[in-house]
Amino acid sequence: MPEVEYSTTMRLAPESVWEFVRDMNNWAPFLTGYQGHEIESDTDSVWTLKGDVGVLSRTVRLKAHVTEWNGPERVSFTLVGLDEVVEGGGTLTIGKPSELMAPARGPSLWRRFVDGIFRWLFRAMHGKGPRRLQTSRADAASQLTFKLRMDAGGPSGPLVNAMLAPALKPAAEDLANKIAAHLETLHGVG
Amino acid sequence: MFNRRKWDLETDFVAVGSGLGGLGAAIVAHDGGAKVLVLEKARKLGGICAYSGGEVFLPGNHLQAAAGIEDSREKGLEYLRFLGAGYEDRALQDNLVDAGVEAVRWFGERAGVRWKLIKDFPDYYYPTAPGSAAKGRYLEVELIRGDTLGEWKRKVFLSPHVPIGVTHDELFAWGGFTGIMGWDFAVLGQRITDDLRGFGPGMMAYFVKAALIDRKIPVQLDCAVRELIVDDGAVIGVRATQGGKDLVVRAKKGVLLATGGYDWHASLPKYYEQLPEWNSMCQPSVEGDGFTMGAEVGAAVAAVPANNLGLFFGYHIPGEEHEGKPLWRGSWDGGFPHAIWVNAAGERFADESFYRDYLPKVRAWDGVKQRQPNFPPYLIFDSNFREKYPLGRFLPSQDLPESLVQRAGSLRELAAKLGVDGAALEATVARFNAFARDGVDQDFGRGTYPWASMMTGDFKKGGNPNLGPLDKPPFYGLQLRVVSAGINAAGLKTNEHAQVLHVRGRAIGGLYAAGNAAAPLDTGAGYQSGLSNLRGLVGGWLAARHAVSRQP
Numbered sequence: 001m002p003e004v005e006y007s008t009t010m011r012l013a014p015e016s017v018w019e020f021v022r023d024m025n026n027w028a029p030f031l032t033g034y035q036g037h038e039i040e041s042d043t044d045s046v047w048t049l050k051g052d053v054g055v056l057s058r059t060v061r062l063k064a065h066v067t068e069w070n071g072p073e074r075v076s077f078t079l080v081g082l083d084e085v086v087e088g089g090g091t092l093t094i095g096k097p098s099e100l101m102a103p104a105r106g107p108s109l110w111r112r113f114v115d116g117i118f119r120w121l122f123r124a125m126h127g128k129g130p131r132r133l134q135t136s137r138a139d140a141a142s143q144l145t146f147k148l149r150m151d152a153g154g155p156s157g158p159l160v161n162a163m164l165a166p167a168l169k170p171a172a173e174d175l176a177n178k179i180a181a182h183l184e185t186l187h188g189v190g
Numbered sequence: 191m192f193n194r195r196k197w198d199l200e201t202d203f204v205a206v207g208s209g210l211g212g213l214g215a216a217i218v219a220h221d222g223g224a225k226v227l228v229l230e231k232a233r234k235l236g237g238i239c240a241y242s243g244g245e246v247f248l249p250g251n252h253l254q255a256a257a258g259i260e261d262s263r264e265k266g267l268e269y270l271r272f273l274g275a276g277y278e279d280r281a282l283q284d285n286l287v288d289a290g291v292e293a294v295r296w297f298g299e300r301a302g303v304r305w306k307l308i309k310d311f312p313d314y315y316y317p318t319a320p321g322s323a324a325k326g327r328y329l330e331v332e333l334i335r336g337d338t339l340g341e342w343k344r345k346v347f348l349s350p351h352v353p354i355g356v357t358h359d360e361l362f363a364w365g366g367f368t369g370i371m372g373w374d375f376a377v378l379g380q381r382i383t384d385d386l387r388g389f390g391p392g393m394m395a396y397f398v399k400a401a402l403i404d405r406k407i408p409v410q411l412d413c414a415v416r417e418l419i420v421d422d423g424a425v426i427g428v429r430a431t432q433g434g435k436d437l438v439v440r441a442k443k444g445v446l447l448a449t450g451g452y453d454w455h456a457s458l459p460k461y462y463e464q465l466p467e468w469n470s471m472c473q474p475s476v477e478g479d480g481f482t483m484g485a486e487v488g489a490a491v492a493a494v495p496a497n498n499l500g501l502f503f504g505y506h507i508p509g510e511e512h513e514g515k516p517l518w519r520g521s522w523d524g525g526f527p528h529a530i531w532v533n534a535a536g537e538r539f540a541d542e543s544f545y546r547d548y549l550p551k552v553r554a555w556d557g558v559k560q561r562q563p564n565f566p567p568y569l570i571f572d573s574n575f576r577e578k579y580p581l582g583r584f585l586p587s588q589d590l591p592e593s594l595v596q597r598a599g600s601l602r603e604l605a606a607k608l609g610v611d612g613a614a615l616e617a618t619v620a621r622f623n624a625f626a627r628d629g630v631d632q633d634f635g636r637g638t639y640p641w642a643s644m645m646t647g648d649f650k651k652g653g654n655p656n657l658g659p660l661d662k663p664p665f666y667g668l669q670l671r672v673v674s675a676g677i678n679a680a681g682l683k684t685n686e687h688a689q690v691l692h693v694r695g696r697a698i699g700g701l702y703a704a705g706n707a708a709a710p711l712d713t714g715a716g717y718q719s720g721l722s723n724l725r726g727l728v729g730g731w732l733a734a735r736h737a738v739s740r741q742p
């Protein structure tokens with residue numbers, strides 16, 4: 001069963017990260033190949049993703065169900081294919097970075113500029129400014145780890161899994177990195 | 191005269207396109223001492239050849255003798271003449287066998303292409319056609335590791351249409367296409383993890399390795415050739431565009447158009463293929479550019495009757511794409527037991543297992559009603575089929591998407607959903623079921639061609655491998671569409687050196703065409719799988735050999 005794990009670090013307190021990550025609606029659009037998602041309840045949603053399966057790209061619908069909500073440390077969820085015989089799940093874990101980070105600096109001029117542009121764009125698109133999350137301390141740091149596994153069922157499972165495997169690692173990296181970049185921009189750090 | 195200061199690059203030989211025609215020619219021209227450049231419009235190498243089954247059909251090939259299989263040039267040509275049916279150019283057809291045998295052996299010995307025979311695979315028309323053979327004429331490649339391509343390994347197309355890490359022999363031993371439930375998916379999965387390539391993707395991996403890795407032939411991707419540059423009636427270079435910029439390349443000895451056919455051209459299929467629609471399994475970069483550029487410099491265009499080339503029926507599963515376009519899948523399922531094809535009148539019209547029979551019939555014209563009554567065809571199957579066989583990528587256990595397949599408790603109900611005559615469909619199925627019981631299709635002889643049975647039959651069930659009744663509800667049906675494999679009826683007219691001919695009859699200096707860019711006058715009015723790849727290989731071989739000895 002293909003399973004991958006990817007970690008990234010941010011100059012933000014775990015609480016700031018949690019505040020964002022706890023709500024799937026915040027980061028679902030950062031999933032690779034995101035086409036849309038529908039919320040069914042507090043714990044359930046359906047994601048529509050367009051992804052590469054081997055050589056072709058296919059639109060798949062996955063039902064996501066939150067199984068663990070353990071703030072400010074972890075969200076776990078399961079995934080079940082609605083049109084394909086595939087199931088899986090994932091965990092987003094927030095913790096202290098395992099390695100020492102470079103000493104934190106205040107936001108650079110360039111970063112403040114980018115941040116300003118981002119806020120302006122956000123306002124232009126949504127008619128309001130991005131929600132200010134809990135301001136981070138200058139020396140704060142978190143590690144965000146995304147674990148993802150997918151398992152194709154049925155007789156052809158081993159074949160489909162072999163085709164899925166190469167796509168999982170970039171998907172996990174993509175999600176973790178996009179969340180990190182988004183939050184750092186939002187908080188003007190990085 | 192073209193301003194000579196404007197060349198961005200200067201070389202001897204430019205291959206336009208990176209299928210067998212383009213890459214094969216590049217390798218041969220390089221070994222003949224020429225400086226070579228390959229320009230490819232797509233973002234990856236390999237062309238339709240890399241999407242293909244990788245079969246190369248060659249009577250009298252060097253591996254037959256080694257395997258103790260008797261064949262001869264004469265017998266092979268007798269069969270090719272049968273296929274050509276008088277529409278072939280005999281000198282060009284002879285080339286397929288003569289130059290084909292030489293070229294295939296050369297690529298094996300000098301370019302490291304590890305050919306093998308596909309075991310016990312009969313010619314399409316065996317045993318009825320003169321010169322046809324029971325086995326030994328189809329070549330494919332041994333599996334090759336993607337790693338041998340180094341940094342190019344992700345820049346060569348894999349195929350959405352064929353199984354990749356496997357040989358024909360293995361697939362047939364596992365039960366063939368109807369026997370998908372018997373395939374060794376664990377082995378297939380491991381082969382994909384190990385990046386082992388066979389079929390068309392494997393074949394093109396060998397050619398990419400020989401050209402780019404072993405010979406370091408330069409290649410430009412995402413580089414579409416737009417125009418031929420002519421001086422004094424001869425082609426001396428090309429103008430291409432890459433990333434919005436012009437690239438003007440001088441070709442001192444020649445330019446080869448190996449650009450494939452015109453599947454994705456907006457109107458050429460309609461003009462030349464005699465069907466009201468055209469969808470393609472091929473990459474969208476195959477848009478008839480060779481056709482346009484050739485015509486622009488006065489090339490003659492020739493066509494053979496479109497009736498019986500390599501074309502299929504199939505469907506598009508909503509949500510599936512390749513290269514940013516809808517993916518069209520071929521459907522062979524009509525020849526499986528427990529399935530038939532009918533027209534809107536609810537009648538069968540051909541042997542569903544043998545596409546040589548149904549292609550001309552689907553084009554048949556009713557001159558009184560002014561329409562093609564067998565187009566579009568509908569695939570009808572029952573629950574026996576669903577329990578045993580796949581429908582394309584959907585295995586028996588998997589649900590079929592409602593957006594693709596209609597389902598009903600009775601044939602009449604199904605017919606109403608599809609817009610097919612219900613009473614006629616019931617009568618057709620009753621008649622077919624009687625044939626299935628007796629094991630003989632009295633109307634169209636389904637199951638009599640060994641090749642067709644290998645591709646679509648079920649040998650495990652006993653009796654006629656292609657017959658089984660449709661008697662278990664619910665019933666299923668879908669309207670099929672035209673799905674082309676890129677083998678077109680028209681192309682640039684070429685001579686025995688693969689030189690493109692001018693409308694006035696002379697060869698256009700410095701201009702060559704290979705594969706589907708060239709008119710299929712070598713095959714004529716018929717087709718046999720493996721001939722299209724052979725045409726690319728032979729055209730490229732001839733062009734390169736002629737060009738390197740040419741004095742500019």
Ligand SMILES: Cc1cc2nc3c(=O)[nH]c(=O)nc-3n(C[C@H](O)[C@H](O)[C@H](O)COP(=O)(O)OP(=O)(O)OC[C@H]3O[C@@H](n4cnc5c(N)ncnc54)[C@H](O)[C@@H]3O)c2cc1C
Nearest residue numbers: 207209231237238239243245415450705706720722723726
């Ligand atoms: C699913 C499938 C299975 C098949 N199986 C078989 C088989 O087993 N045996 C067989 O013989 N045939 C088979 N065919 C058909 C066969 O593979 C093709 O007809 C054959 O590959 C054509 O080869 P070609 O050399 O003409 O060029 P192609 O392989 O079509 O290559 C043409 C290349 O030219 C490039 N190009 C186009 N325009 C430009 C431009 N302006 N500038 C630069 N580059 C350009 C294209 O991007 C493409 O890469 C199959 C086809 C399909 C779709």
